[in-house]
Amino acid sequence: MTHPCITAVGTALPGPAIDNDRLTELLGVNREWVDAFIGTKTRHFAVDLATGEQHSTLTDLAERAAANAMQRAGVRPRSIDFIVLxxxxxDELMPATVNRVADRLGLNQIPTYQLQSGCAGAIQALDLGSLLLQRPGHRTGLVIGGDVCAKHLRLDRDVTRLPSHELVNYVLFGDGAGAAVLSGQESARGMALHTVLNQFTGLGQPAGQVIRWFGAAERTDDAIPAEEDYKAIEQRVPELADEVLWQLLETMDWAPEDLSYVLPPQLSGRMTRRIAERLRLPDAREISCVADTGNNGNALPFFQLERLAGQLRPGERALAICVESSKWLKGGFALEGR
Structure with missing residues (x-):
């Protein structure tokens, strides 16, 4: 059986990096609290925090990331058989952002798919892309993940007076996009995608994170656009990450010592450190990015893959783990250098 191969990865970040000193200056949040509780050093926003003006859309970032991936893979638009975002x-509920991106890239007369999910959406997109490569005539696909979260944050409020379940969103998240070129050809070189785990695991559980969309008729001044149950996230995500690790190892019939690399969930700098320690894989090198990029949702696995692509040698093995706290989803995938 020929496994799909990730032949190239591209990413895109908006604007300059915002470090914790600048975040404190712009929003008035406590610098020590950000360092200790979040542990993220920098993040990038698609809006100007000083003016509230949006300078990058998801379409902009996804186009840049996809173009970078295609250039690195040496693939032209006419060679792309499908696109998944x-x-x-x-950017809008209609038209779907994936179709705006396809238009920008010069893609036409191909299937397009848009998946609505948090960071687990990137795993779902890779899963769908792998399945689409099994169709006759599908040889090369483009898979994209990205988010622009800052547009949901109200910058006209006194952030210092917000309760912690709202305040965390102003310091935890960033914006960005990533893309991968998938090939179904046996001769393709890169990172072979052996298996993808994608499971809903939130039966009967309250949501750990909620992001709301508002129509003009239902928007009120006191409506909360985004909130998190960070205590539940801190408790459940490490547990679920551990489950994903062992599920993937069992599926692949790999032992922990077979792993050269591990890509842990990217919640925040602090949480990622905790999860990596709990996974107990001292021989596997950790590939993380969130402390530098901020939590930019569906882009994160692609930023990790971009870092891994320059290191994974033929025959080396890696596992990626993802947990989404919205209604509790767990996912991941197994890679081998080819």
Missing amino acids: ATASP
């Missing part, structure tokens, strides 16, 4: 924050 995963996001929790599309």
